[in-house]
Amino acid sequence: MIMxxxxxxxxxxxxxxxxxxxxxxxxxxxPNIIFIMADDLGWQDVGFMGSKWFETPNLDKLxxxxxxxxxxxxxxxxxxxxxxxxxxxxxxRTDVYNVPVLERDNNQTNIFSRWTVGLEHPVYxxxxxxxxxxxxxxxxxxxxxxxxxxxxxxxxxxxxxxxxNANLDWLENHKSEGIQxxxxxxxxxxxxxxxxxxxxxxxxxxxxxxxxxxxxRAPFKNPFIADKPTDEWLTDRLTDEALDFIQRNKEKPFFVxxxxxxxxxxxxxxxxxxxxxxxxxxxxxMTGQGEENLEEMAGYATMIQSLDANVRRxxxxxxxxxLRKNTIIIFTSDNGFNGLQSVNKRLxxxxxxxxxxxxxxPAFVNWPSNIEPNRSTVPxxxxxxxxxxxxxxxxxxxxxxxxxxxxxxxxxxxxxxxxSLFWHIASTYKDPPCSIIRKGKWKLIxxxxxxxxxxxxxxxxxxxxxxxxxxEPEIAKKMLKELTTWRKENNVPLPPISKLQF
Numbered sequence: 001m002i003m004x005x006x007x008x009x010x011x012x013x014x015x016x017x018x019x020x021x022x023x024x025x026x027x028x029x030x031p032n033i034i035f036i037m038a039d040d041l042g043w044q045d046v047g048f049m050g051s052k053w054f055e056t057p058n059l060d061k062l063x064x065x066x067x068x069x070x071x072x073x074x075x076x077x078x079x080x081x082x083x084x085x086x087x088x089x090x091x092x093r094t095d096v097y098n099v100p101v102l103e104r105d106n107n108q109t110n111i112f113s114r115w116t117v118g119l120e121h122p123v124y125x126x127x128x129x130x131x132x133x134x135x136x137x138x139x140x141x142x143x144x145x146x147x148x149x150x151x152x153x154x155x156x157x158x159x160x161x162x163x164x165n166a167n168l169d170w171l172e173n174h175k176s177e178g179i180q181x182x183x184x185x186x187x188x189x190x191x192x193x194x195x196x197x198x199x200x201x202x203x204x205x206x207x208x209x210x211x212x213x214x215x216x217r218a219p220f221k222n223p224f225i226a227d228k229p230t231d232e233w234l235t236d237r238l239t240d241e242a243l244d245f246i247q248r249n250k251e252k253p254f255f256v257x258x259x260x261x262x263x264x265x266x267x268x269x270x271x272x273x274x275x276x277x278x279x280x281x282x283x284x285x286m287t288g289q290g291e292e293n294l295e296e297m298a299g300y301a302t303m304i305q306s307l308d309a310n311v312r313r314x315x316x317x318x319x320x321x322x323l324r325k326n327t328i329i330i331f332t333s334d335n336g337f338n339g340l341q342s343v344n345k346r347l348x349x350x351x352x353x354x355x356x357x358x359x360x361x362p363a364f365v366n367w368p369s370n371i372e373p374n375r376s377t378v379p380x381x382x383x384x385x386x387x388x389x390x391x392x393x394x395x396x397x398x399x400x401x402x403x404x405x406x407x408x409x410x411x412x413x414x415x416x417x418x419x420s421l422f423w424h425i426a427s428t429y430k431d432p433p434c435s436i437i438r439k440g441k442w443k444l445i446x447x448x449x450x451x452x453x454x455x456x457x458x459x460x461x462x463x464x465x466x467x468x469x470x471x472e473p474e475i476a477k478k479m480l481k482e483l484t485t486w487r488k489e490n491n492v493p494l495p496p497i498s499k500l501q502f
Contacts, residue, residue, distance in 0.1 A: 042337025115145025
């Protein structure tokens with residue numbers, strides 16, 4: 001009897017130890033996934049990444065229970081980020097390098113961007129749908145243009161343009177079967193709320209950014225968001241839609257693509273109480289937040305606080321309905337902060353720049369009892385989410401080409417082989433066309449038209465203030481060779497004026 005109890009005690013100890021150290025996830029056939037992406041939220045515009053001025057208590061609490069990625073990256077503007085995210089493919093494959101209406105110069109110095117991602121590039125909703133997921137897209141879509149039918153003669157002589165604010169001449173065509181192919185429902189989602197070609201919610205108002213509502217206060221005037229008498233604030237309404245979808249589909253594996261428009265411009269104050277608080281709050285000397293452009297930044301801070309409050313609503317719902325344990329929550333942003341709304345003195349550049357201020361974003365992954373709370377210094381790219389979703393969903397037979405790599409091994413606490421991250425931006429917005437390689441602590445930028453090269457040690461110089469190209473010739477040579485080899489092997493196109501061979 002004593003031996004039996006001893007054996008039982010040892011068995012329980014072994015079982016307990018294995019549960020704490022086991023690198024495999026719970027035996028869940030298909031976990032629910034909620035992918036939350038903010039728009040233009042900077043790397044340190046949240047508390048869990050170091051802001052002492054912006055207030056995100058709910059995100060901070062959730063981050064403490066999550067694996068936080070200190071070095072998460074996207075493209076520097078929303079169109080290429082969303083195209084890369086949704087397709088898992090690099091910009092040179094989808095021909096989306098920038099937001100078309102932001103592009104400058106001519107067709108010799110640039111390869112101007114498509115707005116509409118071609119149907120030959122599947123998005124992650126399609127394999128997830130085949131695997132049995134119920135899927136909804138909510139909020140910003142932005143991988144279809146206002147006139148997809150005009151995007152056939154590529155490359156373009158001039159950047160694509162958009163209709164004036166409040167113009168709905170395009171709408172009837174966009175409701176047609178032909179154009180709906182490029183919309184969320186045509187791409188595998190079962191439902192779409194708010195997703196269209198709009199880059200910001202102000203487009204429904206003829207005054208655009210100058211409109212008092214800015215599209216954030218009801219009426220939203222988005223033709224893909226049906227008006228409701230309870231409408232007040234866009235971020236709240238989008239969260240309502242997410243909760244309603246989960247309520248209707250909680251017995252099945254679900255995927256919620258919750259891509260908030262906030263806190264993208266225009267800056268609209270959520271409420272006076274919050275605004276007054278930030279106007280009176282002492283600024284953060286480390287980042288510069290709250291020290292300049294205070295009226296705009298305080299309004300922006302209220303939009304971030306609203307986003308934070310809505311994440312809390314989602315977490316509360318999951319807890320009450322016993323869904324938290326089987327639901328993975330991913331939070332990130334599509335690019336760096338807009339320099340008209342925020343600031344970060346620790347980083348060089350902002351949204352639109354090819355420096356860390358434009359590329360680096362906040363990110364974490366939460367899955368109770370499966371992912372140990374921690375911080376990872378492994379650099380990850382927006383391209384990595386598609387293959388990660390496939391692995392999390394247990395999809396092993398997907399045969400389409402993907403440029404990213406699943407980060408599930410990092411989520412499990414396993415080793416992850418060092419690799420290089422690449423960007424190719426063949427058109428001009430804030431910076432000239434360039435290619436970028438990030439490997440280890442090093443980041444190299446090669447500008448395509450004048451062949452200028454910049455090399456930075458991000459461990460010692462996060463601000464990217466000292467170009468080490470001449471001081472570290474061997475490292476520069478090695479990284480430049482890897483970058484040019486990558487371009488050559490992938491037949492990456494260069495602007496006509498470029499004298500580079502590849």
